[in-house]
Amino acid sequence: MPIIKSAIKRMKQTAVRRERNVATKRDIKSAVKAFLAKPTAESLGAAQSEYDTAVKKGLLKKATAARRKSSLAKVAKNAGVKLAPAQKAAAKPSVAAKAKKAAPAKAAAKPAAKPAVKKAAPKKPAPKK
Numbered sequence: 353m354p355i356i357k358s359a360i361k362r363m364k365q366t367a368v369r370r371e372r373n374v375a376t377k378r379d380i381k382s383a384v385k386a387f388l389a390k391p392t393a394e395s396l397g398a399a400q401s402e403y404d405t406a407v408k409k410g411l412l413k414k415a416t417a418a419r420r421k422s423s424l425a426k427v428a429k430n431a432g433v434k435l436a437p438a439q440k441a442a443a444k445p446s447v448a449a450k451a452k453k454a455a456p457a458k459a460a461a462k463p464a465a466k467p468a469v470k471k472a473a474p475k476k477p478a479p480k481k
Contacts, residue, residue: 376406387424391431399424 362441364372387395402403430436 356390364464372409373411376409376411380406384424388427391428391433392397393428393433396424396428396435 383399383402406412
């Protein structure tokens with residue numbers, strides 16, 4: 353057991369991180385097992401999502417996750433899993449359209465803003481003689 357205060361804190365932090373990492377790894381393994389037991393588009397998406405989460409948390413390297421996701425996709429292809437077609441970006445309303453719709457609602461909800469008042473710049477001190 354550590355005696356130094358910073359080492360004690362470091363040990364506690366390590367234990368918390370380990371629990372988090374083990375939980376994420378467990379989620380990956382269960383999602384992959386579920387996919388391998390019954391390959392479907394939904395289970396493939398869930399397994400790939402778990403890999404992406406692990407990369408985001410720094411648990412796996414990006415290339416490792418990509419390699420494992422690729423092997424899952426290969427299994428899905430061999431099993432004859434039909435993936436849902438990707439949704440086109442045009443189907444979703446654009447950001448500009450959302451802002452245009454939201455602007456009138458915001459203007460009606462908020463009262464007119466007061467005009468901004470500029471503060472005068474502070475005066476420089478007189479030079480010393």
